[in-house]
Amino acid sequence: MKKYAYFPGCSLEKMAQSYHHSSIETMRKLDVELEELEDWNCCGATAYFHVDELLAYTLCARNLAQAEKQKLDVVAPCSGCYKNMFSTRAHLQHEPALADHINYALEADNLKFTGSSAVRHLIEVFVQDIGLDAVKAKVTQPLKGLRVAPYYGCQILRPRKADEDVEQAHYFEDLMAAIGATPVDFELKLRCCGGALIITNRKAALSLVRNLLDNAAKVGSQVIATACPLCQVNLECYQKLVNQEFGTNFNMPVLYFTQLIGLAFGLPPKQLGIGTELVSAESVVCLARSKPS
Amino acid sequence: MADKPTFREEIAGVLHASTGNPLDVCMQCGTCSATCPVASGGFMDNSPRRIIAMINAGLKERVLKSNTYWYCASCYHCTVRCPRGIDIAELMYGLKRYTVWHAKTQEGMIGPVFSETFVKMIVRTGRSYEPVLATSYLFTLGVPEMIQEAQTATSLMLKGRLPLLPARIKRLDNFKKVLKRIIPLGDPDE
Numbered sequence: 001m002k003k004y005a006y007f008p009g010c011s012l013e014k015m016a017q018s019y020h021h022s023s024i025e026t027m028r029k030l031d032v033e034l035e036e037l038e039d040w041n042c043c044g045a046t047a048y049f050h051v052d053e054l055l056a057y058t059l060c061a062r063n064l065a066q067a068e069k070q071k072l073d074v075v076a077p078c079s080g081c082y083k084n085m086f087s088t089r090a091h092l093q094h095e096p097a098l099a100d101h102i103n104y105a106l107e108a109d110n111l112k113f114t115g116s117s118a119v120r121h122l123i124e125v126f127v128q129d130i131g132l133d134a135v136k137a138k139v140t141q142p143l144k145g146l147r148v149a150p151y152y153g154c155q156i157l158r159p160r161k162a163d164e165d166v167e168q169a170h171y172f173e174d175l176m177a178a179i180g181a182t183p184v185d186f187e188l189k190l191r192c193c194g195g196a197l198i199i200t201n202r203k204a205a206l207s208l209v210r211n212l213l214d215n216a217a218k219v220g221s222q223v224i225a226t227a228c229p230l231c232q233v234n235l236e237c238y239q240k241l242v243n244q245e246f247g248t249n250f251n252m253p254v255l256y257f258t259q260l261i262g263l264a265f266g267l268p269p270k271q272l273g274i275g276t277e278l279v280s281a282e283s284v285v286c287l288a289r290s291k292p293s
Numbered sequence: 294m295a296d297k298p299t300f301r302e303e304i305a306g307v308l309h310a311s312t313g314n315p316l317d318v319c320m321q322c323g324t325c326s327a328t329c330p331v332a333s334g335g336f337m338d339n340s341p342r343r344i345i346a347m348i349n350a351g352l353k354e355r356v357l358k359s360n361t362y363w364y365c366a367s368c369y370h371c372t373v374r375c376p377r378g379i380d381i382a383e384l385m386y387g388l389k390r391y392t393v394w395h396a397k398t399q400e401g402m403i404g405p406v407f408s409e410t411f412v413k414m415i416v417r418t419g420r421s422y423e424p425v426l427a428t429s430y431l432f433t434l435g436v437p438e439m440i441q442e443a444q445t446a447t448s449l450m451l452k453g454r455l456p457l458l459p460a461r462i463k464r465l466d467n468f469k470k471v472l473k474r475i476i477p478l479g480d481p482d483e
Binding site: 010011013014015016017039040041042044045046047048049050051052053054055058059062094101102104105106107108109110154155158159160166167190191192194195196197199200201202203204205207208211237238240241244276277278 | 312330331334336363364366367368369370372373380382386389390393402403404405407408409411412415419420421422423426430438441445448449452453454455456460462463464467468470471472473474475476
């Protein structure tokens with residue numbers, strides 16, 4: 001059985017608990033255990049890097065060191081947490097003197113960072129570590145006819161990690177096709193949802209969200225699939241405000257990709273946290289249930 | 294005694310940890326500004342391209358008055374497209390830090406207040422808690438926006454998506470000791 005140190009991050013504790021439940025349940029179906037990272041702390045979000053880099057690296061290093069103690073690679077479902085932990089690990093491996101200084105601080109919590117635990121985003125675990133064939137093998141209710149807009153957002157792909165072509169990603173589409181759904185040609189799939197600007201510069205963020213919803217609706221999407229809690233909240237919970245602000249009439253369900261996979265695996269919607277949306281996902285559930293294989 | 298560093302040198306200094314190329318390789322092509330969803334939406338008073346030109350020209354006061362970097366959403370699209378390999382998103386972080394350290398943030402800007410509230414909250418508990426964060430911006434909103442915000446929060450609460458109690462990590466004492474070894478923080482609880 002494959003095992004990872006699971007870093008839920010602050011959002012998945014409450015706001016995005018449906019992402020948490022659907023991650024655990026779908027991974028269990030695939031014989032992967034997500035062992036929660038012991039006493040994890042906040043990754044620092046974007047705010048810490050606005051104020052102090054060293055403090056931000058230290059927060060992430062504590063989590064990485066804890067994963068090393070559990071002798072596991074760490075997996076994050078949130079793109080923001082993933083990016084922070086991935087970049088911190090890369091940076092500290094590149095700058096041993098900085099790593100030494102941070103290790104002096106981590107001593108106070110009996111921890112040490114060496115870089116031995118890799119950092120994975122949950123969607124990479126599905127696509128690369130487990131593989132599409134294994135995912136396909138567990139599908140009992142293929143989501144035939146469901147038009148899904150696969151929304152990558154930003155921080156899964158950017159900043160670039162190696163020489164990968166960050167503008168031509170296709171794995172999200174492949175994953176949706178593996179569960180029987182029809183990925184639409186979502187032109188804005190790599191564009192930003194506005195992130196934390198929804199708080200600090202709402203007008204700008206709402207206009208970015210509107211562009212995304214507009215594009216997804218125009219290509220006939222029935223649901224947007226996301227891999228990040230901040231994207232989900234901006235696209236879904238602020239959809240009503242977009243409609244008020246721009247006189248639009250969007251009614252687009254926004255689900256986590258794990259919830260769609262869970263439906264295709266035949267898991268009960270409630271176990272996947274479906275039912276806690278502000279934009280009802282009933283249409284998606286009906287479609288998933290009407291097509292037993 | 295060394296001369297006072299120029300603004301350009303100061304900014305090069307805050308980018309020391311970044312792996313991008315220095316700003317003086319910028320050829321002003323504007324790919325960053327065309328790529329930036331916030332700049333192309335007309336929300337930034339100076340585009341990223343202009344900010345780089347202004348730094349290279351030493352226009353410190355105008356850069357510090359600009360809203361550009363506080364309106365950056367950290368999507369890194371400019372960074373991956375820059376043909377000169379400048380890490381522009383990282384530059385925006387650097388400028389945010391510069392203004393926070395110099396206490397030069399503009400009036401009415403929510404970004405810096407939000408970030409500082411966030412940092413203080415994590416130092417106290419180790420984890421994030423939305424209701425505390427809300428205090429950093431709620432009172433800057435107008436009445437209609439505040440009502441909208443309350444409506445969104447109520448809908449989320451009814452669906453069980455807002456926490457009622459703040460989360461705390463278990464080894465909080467150790468955690469604070471770790472952070473104190475990095476920055477000599479006063480004990481926030483004292």
